[in-house]
Amino acid sequence: MKLINPKFILLFPFPVFGLTTGNAQAPVGATSRALSGLGSLQAPGAIGIFNSPASGRWDSTRALFSEYRNFFGIRGLSSASLGFSTGIKSLRVGILWNRTGSMYLNRQELRLQLAGRISELLTLGMGLHYQKAFMTGSYQQQGKPALQLGMALKAGKKTDVLLDWLRNLSRVENDFTAQHQGTAHFRAGVRHRVSKQAGLMGEVHARYGDYPNRSILRGGLWYRYGTFTFLAGTSNGPEPLSFGAVWRKRYITIECAAGYHASLGFSPHFSASCNW
Amino acid sequence: MAGTYEQPLIRNLLRWLCAVVIPFMFSIKPAKAQIPDDLRNYLERFLEQQGSGADFTEISDELSALYQQPININRAGIDELLACPLLDAQLVLGLIEHRRKFGALVHVHELQLIQGFSRELITALQPFIRLETMGERGWKNLKTYWNQGSVEALSYTWFQQGNLDPRFELKDTGVNRDRAFLGDPIRSSLRLRYYKTGVYSLALTAEKDPGEPWWQSNGPDFLSGHLAIEQIGPFNRVIIGDYHAAFGQGLLLGSGLAFSQSANVMSIKRTRTGIRPYRSVNEVRFFRGVAAQWVKNNWSLHLMYSNNKQDGLRINDSTQLEEGLIADFFNSGLHRNRKEIASRNQFSMPMFAMAMEKKFKAGTLGVSYKHDFNPGMNNSGNHLYHWFSRQNSPARLLSVYGDYTLRNIHLFFEQVRNPERANKSLGSVVGLLMSLAQNLDVSLLYRNYDQTFNNPMSIGFGNNQSNEQGCYLGAQWRIRKNIGFLCYKDIWKSNWLRYQVSSPSTGGSWLAELNYARGKQIFLYLRYRETTQARNISASLLPIDAPSVLSVKRLRFHADYPAGKNLSFSTRFECATPVVEGRARQWGSLLFHEVQMNKPVRGYRISARLSFYDVGDYLGRIYAFEGDLPYVFNVQGFYGNGSSLYVMLRKKISRSCDLYMRFSSDLNEGRGQESKTLSGMIKWSF
Numbered sequence: 001m002k003l004i005n006p007k008f009i010l011l012f013p014f015p016v017f018g019l020t021t022g023n024a025q026a027p028v029g030a031t032s033r034a035l036s037g038l039g040s041l042q043a044p045g046a047i048g049i050f051n052s053p054a055s056g057r058w059d060s061t062r063a064l065f066s067e068y069r070n071f072f073g074i075r076g077l078s079s080a081s082l083g084f085s086t087g088i089k090s091l092r093v094g095i096l097w098n099r100t101g102s103m104y105l106n107r108q109e110l111r112l113q114l115a116g117r118i119s120e121l122l123t124l125g126m127g128l129h130y131q132k133a134f135m136t137g138s139y140q141q142q143g144k145p146a147l148q149l150g151m152a153l154k155a156g157k158k159t160d161v162l163l164d165w166l167r168n169l170s171r172v173e174n175d176f177t178a179q180h181q182g183t184a185h186f187r188a189g190v191r192h193r194v195s196k197q198a199g200l201m202g203e204v205h206a207r208y209g210d211y212p213n214r215s216i217l218r219g220g221l222w223y224r225y226g227t228f229t230f231l232a233g234t235s236n237g238p239e240p241l242s243f244g245a246v247w248r249k250r251y252i253t254i255e256c257a258a259g260y261h262a263s264l265g266f267s268p269h270f271s272a273s274c275n276w
Numbered sequence: 277m278a279g280t281y282e283q284p285l286i287r288n289l290l291r292w293l294c295a296v297v298i299p300f301m302f303s304i305k306p307a308k309a310q311i312p313d314d315l316r317n318y319l320e321r322f323l324e325q326q327g328s329g330a331d332f333t334e335i336s337d338e339l340s341a342l343y344q345q346p347i348n349i350n351r352a353g354i355d356e357l358l359a360c361p362l363l364d365a366q367l368v369l370g371l372i373e374h375r376r377k378f379g380a381l382v383h384v385h386e387l388q389l390i391q392g393f394s395r396e397l398i399t400a401l402q403p404f405i406r407l408e409t410m411g412e413r414g415w416k417n418l419k420t421y422w423n424q425g426s427v428e429a430l431s432y433t434w435f436q437q438g439n440l441d442p443r444f445e446l447k448d449t450g451v452n453r454d455r456a457f458l459g460d461p462i463r464s465s466l467r468l469r470y471y472k473t474g475v476y477s478l479a480l481t482a483e484k485d486p487g488e489p490w491w492q493s494n495g496p497d498f499l500s501g502h503l504a505i506e507q508i509g510p511f512n513r514v515i516i517g518d519y520h521a522a523f524g525q526g527l528l529l530g531s532g533l534a535f536s537q538s539a540n541v542m543s544i545k546r547t548r549t550g551i552r553p554y555r556s557v558n559e560v561r562f563f564r565g566v567a568a569q570w571v572k573n574n575w576s577l578h579l580m581y582s583n584n585k586q587d588g589l590r591i592n593d594s595t596q597l598e599e600g601l602i603a604d605f606f607n608s609g610l611h612r613n614r615k616e617i618a619s620r621n622q623f624s625m626p627m628f629a630m631a632m633e634k635k636f637k638a639g640t641l642g643v644s645y646k647h648d649f650n651p652g653m654n655n656s657g658n659h660l661y662h663w664f665s666r667q668n669s670p671a672r673l674l675s676v677y678g679d680y681t682l683r684n685i686h687l688f689f690e691q692v693r694n695p696e697r698a699n700k701s702l703g704s705v706v707g708l709l710m711s712l713a714q715n716l717d718v719s720l721l722y723r724n725y726d727q728t729f730n731n732p733m734s735i736g737f738g739n740n741q742s743n744e745q746g747c748y749l750g751a752q753w754r755i756r757k758n759i760g761f762l763c764y765k766d767i768w769k770s771n772w773l774r775y776q777v778s779s780p781s782t783g784g785s786w787l788a789e790l791n792y793a794r795g796k797q798i799f800l801y802l803r804y805r806e807t808t809q810a811r812n813i814s815a816s817l818l819p820i821d822a823p824s825v826l827s828v829k830r831l832r833f834h835a836d837y838p839a840g841k842n843l844s845f846s847t848r849f850e851c852a853t854p855v856v857e858g859r860a861r862q863w864g865s866l867l868f869h870e871v872q873m874n875k876p877v878r879g880y881r882i883s884a885r886l887s888f889y890d891v892g893d894y895l896g897r898i899y900a901f902e903g904d905l906p907y908v909f910n911v912q913g914f915y916g917n918g919s920s921l922y923v924m925l926r927k928k929i930s931r932s933c934d935l936y937m938r939f940s941s942d943l944n945e946g947r948g949q950e951s952k953t954l955s956g957m958i959k960w961s962f
Contacts, residue, residue: 195713200753219763221751223712232720232749234765240784241747241765243720260747262769262782 090117108132115150125150145169158193184208198223231257346406349387350380353635354679354686359547360404364752365719366711367392369684381407391714396796443613444487454615457487463955464490465557477504483557487612492620497611500562504553512576513569518554518562521580522546522735523631523644524677524690525705527725529580530735531561537785539803541750541764544707544721544737545679545688551578559609560586561733574635581628585621587611625732626650639680646673646731661773665730665742670694673702673731684711690736692729702729705736707748715754719764722747727772739783743770763788776812777823783809797838805830811895813856827855828896842877846870846885854895864891866898866914881926889914892946905936905957917946934959 085094096111109132115125127148148166155161164187189203198221205216220233229246244257251274258266347356349371357368370390375381384407387393446456463486471477482496489497502517522530526546534546551567563582570577587606611617626649633642651671677690691704707721723736727743734741737748746768753761767784774781785808791801810823832850839845851865872883883903891897897915903924904910912920922940929935936957943950 194716194753198712198716200716200751221712221716221718223710223718232718234749234786236786240767240786241749260767262746262767262784265745 085113091115121154123152125152155190160191162189162191163187164189197225346404348407349405350375350407353640354681355545355547355549358543358545360401362397362401362404364717365542365686365709366684366714366717367397369681369686369709369711372681373683383407400796441487448614455613457612458614458617459484459487459489459612461486467555467557469555475506477502477553479553479555481555481557483559485610485612488610492611492617498557498559498609500554500557502553502555510570511568512571513551513567515551515553515567518564519551519567519580520548520554521551521563521567521578521629521631522549523578523633524549524642524675525688525707525737526735527677527690527692527703527705527741528644528646528673528675528731529629529631529733531563531733532735533558534735534737536737536739537748537764537766537787539762539787539789541752541762541787542709542717542719544719544748544750545686545709546735546737551580560607563733576633576635578629578631580630581626583624583626586623586625587616587619588622589619590622624650638682639678641678642676644675644677646733647671659775661743661775661777664727664772667728669730670696672696686710692731700726702726703731703734703736703741707737717752719750720748727770739768740770740774743772743774745769745771758792758794760791760793761789762791777810778812779810779823781810781823783807785809797836797844799834799836801832801834803830803832803834805832813859824856824858826895829853829855830898839871842874844872844874846872848900850898850900852891852896852898854893856895862893862896864893864896864898864914865889866891866900868900870903872903876926876928879928882924884923885921887914887920888918889920890917890946891915892917903938905938905955906959908957915947916944916949918942918944932960 083094083096085092087093092115094111094113096109096113098109098111110130111127112129113125113127115123117123125148127150129146129148130144132144146166146168148164150162150164152163153161164185166185168184184207186206186208187203189201191199191201193199201218201220201222203218205218207216216235216237218233218235218237220231223230227247227249229248231242231244231246233242234240235242240260240262242257242259244255246253246255252272253274254272260266347360349357354368354372357363357371358365363371367390370392371387374390381387384398384402384405387398387401388395440461441457443455443457444461446452448456448458463484465481465483467479467481469477469479471479478501480501481499483498484490484496500518502515502519504513504515504519506513508514520532522532524546526534530546532548535543551569554562556562562584563580564584565580565582567578567580567582570579587609589606605623606616606619611620627646628649629644629646631642631644633640648669648671651669672695673692674695675690675692677688679686679688681687686709687706688708689704689706692702693700694702701724703723703725705721705723707719710718710720712718721737723738724745725736725738725740725742729742731741738744738746746766748764748766750764751762755761763786765784765786767782769780769782770777771780773779785806787803787805789801789803791799793799806827806829808825808827811826812822813824813826830850830852832848834846834848834850836844836846847867847869849865849867851863853861853863855861866887866889868885868887870883870885873881875881885902887900889898891914894915897913899911899913902910902912902922905924914920920940920942922938925937927935927937936959938953938955940953941951
């Protein structure tokens with residue numbers, strides 16, 4: 001059996017500037033951010049795992065920080081990741097380690113991911129996450145596992161329908177530092193390519209459990225111009241508008257994004273990653 | 277009506293005719309027709325967002341000016357093209373790219389070669405465009421042009437019965453002396469214009485509102501006029517009298533009606549720039565003086581002097597420290613009782629302004645400068661929410677503006693600074709229009725108006741021209757030939773108090789619409805709009821005015837469809853609910869059905885609409901655009917429980933005379949009110 005695409009991924013620790021929180025993620029952190037956290041449509045979910053099994057997603061962390069940033073006063077959040085992936089033609093597997101930290105809060109995570117393309121129309125993915133969070137000097141959280149399942153269905157030449165479900169396997173009540181606030185998340189999204197250069201996306205994100213039940217609607221668009229991709233997104237979440245740009249050349253990807261909050265202004269994000 | 281107004285109607289009409297009509301009694305040629313009815317849907321998309329309190333008379337002038345002075349699509353810049361109601365960003369960018377590659381168009385049907393221009397669109401566009409490859413005409417023969425001029429005269433009168441303001445009934449004596457209306461409940465206007473497109477325009481307008489006397493101490497309540505001459509001496513245009521001026525994004529110099537968030541999601545750029553004559557009956561927000569435009573090669577220079585008057589009151593109480601300061605400015609233009617008449621034209625606002633622009637191949641760069649000779653007049657009243665603007669009234673303001681087009685991307689910006697404190701920006705706007713694909717357009721705009729930015733002649737994008745920061749994102753997607761989807765999201769914050777909001781606040785609005793169009797007669801859309809903002813709600817349990825979050829959600833289905841050869845129907849259902857914390861949610865709804873004749877039968881053309889509404893909460897009132905007389909735009913705000921009917925009639929009396937009549941009746945059981953209104957207009961074209 002011949003392995004294809006053995007790949008390492010490294011995210012450089014990168015400082016984040018701004019008045020509000022930031023979260024540097026690899027390889028699609030800022031991209032997801034630029035699309036108002038369109039989680040099911042970028043790295044995560046079945047297609048994301050299949051195409052890049054060592055990728056990660058921390059948008060629920062981002063959403064958590066966004067909502068509680070006044071409480072924490074978080075600024076200067078940075079992140080580093082290292083991953084490895086490999087696979088055969090229709091089955092991919094990846095492992096990823098990530099550390100995200102700020103002045104007050106640190107978190108480490110280990111992620112195992114597996115995805116398989118069942119047919120041209122259907123791709124399935126699965127992720128097993130284990131994370132541990134601690135606040136500087138005082139608090140250490142018990143390790144928490146979580147399970148993620150995703151499915152992607154081709155609904156036409158230019159359209160994909162994506163479903164993503166994530167459940168915390170250990171329940172921690174009212175824990176601000178939990179990676180996955182709430183016990184379960186469900187996302188359903190549609191991705192449509194308008195032309196070779198441009199596309200539109202939309203997503204419904206439902207959160208269950210200890211977080212108040214609330215659905216978030218998100219929409220986004222991307223536009224490719226040479227080696228650049230420009231992104232814009234909107235949601236009814238805490239950061240209603242977001243923008244970003246991605247530059248990709250060979251192994252290097254540099255991403256920048258900014259969410260715009262009416263009270264707090266822009267919160268910029270930068271990330272750089274290297275795939276080889 | 278036992279009011280105190282005793283001025284005979286006939287005598288007053290004769291006085292108006294003597295004052296306004298006689299100077300125009302020497303014309304020859306029939307005037308051009310009014311703007312087409314096809315633009316009704318287009319207009320409603322802008323107007324309904326403004327609510328029913330706004331004065332829309334100006335938009336008719338804007339559109340009729342476009343109609344009478346078609347755009348030369350071979351020479352027009354991006355701003356002029358975007359000002360045309362039927363062109364969007366994708367079409368304009370495509371046209372400019374086509375001109376760049378292949379040069380000037382030789383025939384209007386060459387537009388079909390550009391992506392997005394269909395045959396139907398080109399037909400609809402034809403009244404607004406022309407093709408000329410040579411320069412504009414200049415003065416050749418004064419007598420010829422004078423003889424070729426056209427005269428338009430409009431007389432508009434409005435009578436109302438029932439539901440009258442009780443101040444009409446008060447006697448002008450004793451305690452009611454400052455409250456009683458001195459005039460009758462008739463609204464009337466008379467507008468005359470003598471013009472030759474592209475050469476000159478001479479106009480005079482007189483207007484009185486209900487309750488105002490027909491004749492004030494020195495003439496009609498509002499009298500406006502201008503003489504505009506094109507291509508005279510070294511100048512391309514000179515205007516003496518009343519005029520509009522707008523440059524850049526309208527932050528420093530901007531007058532006239534301007535729209536912000538609307539269902540035309542790509543219309544975020546101020547496009548009607550330069551100086552142009554003012555012909556409306558809106559009594560505020562225009563310049564009065566002299567303006568001149570000079571153009572040479574790619575440079576243009578505009579010089580303006582204005583000394584307009586502003587209604588307002590000073591504090592007369594000698595016990596107050598603020599005695600002599602301005603108590604308030606009034607922008608309603610109403611002078612119905614002694615108090616309002618006393619406030620008329622109390623403050624002079626002299627100013628000098630200039631704007632210089634250089635056009636490049638792909639863009640424009642400009643500088644504008646304004647000097648207020650009486651800068652204290654910019655104070656906006658003695659309210660706490662004007663605290664910062666009262667502290668900051670610079671005499672001089674400077675702005676830099678420009679735009680740049682790169683293939684399918686159009687960028688624009690303007691920034692205003694006080695030259696004496698140049699390190700601080702007072703107001704800035706940055707935006708872009710992009711055509712991402714053949715069927716996908718995006719608009720994006722960021723604005724930041726400092727709370728110390730205080731410029732009464734500003735029409736920047738946004739809800740307020742001061743004390744606002746915000747970000748707007750809009751997209752328009754033509755999914756299929758007949759099906760479209762559009763949406764926008766806008767969020768903003770105010771760092772200081774605003775009118776009816778007694779704390780710093782944030783807000784936002786978003787809209788999504790799915791529409792279907794087939795031909796010119798079938799148009800359906802389903803639209804959802806939600807607006808969230810802070811507002812002082814009087815029902816608050818707190819002893820002070822504490823702002824609550826007010827969110828208004830609206831859902832609308834609208835259908836225009838034909839019924840037979842000469843009839844078309846419009847049906848709409850809309851529901852809305854205001855959501856305020858601690859208050860029970862109440863849904864309101866509106867249903868109307870309208871029938872209209874597409875062509876006149878034996879010279880008559882009739883349309884009628886019947887509406888039923890049940891709106892229990894004033895905060896959730898529902899707006900609908902109603903058909904009205906030419907040059908009158910009417911957005912009705914429905915509140916209460918009842919039904920409303922209007923019937924409109926147009927009759928061509930002779931080659932030079934048209935009669936328009938409108939009867940409306942409103943029975944509002946919820947508020948116990950009933951009113952009937954009859955209005956009419958005669959249009960003469962000599």
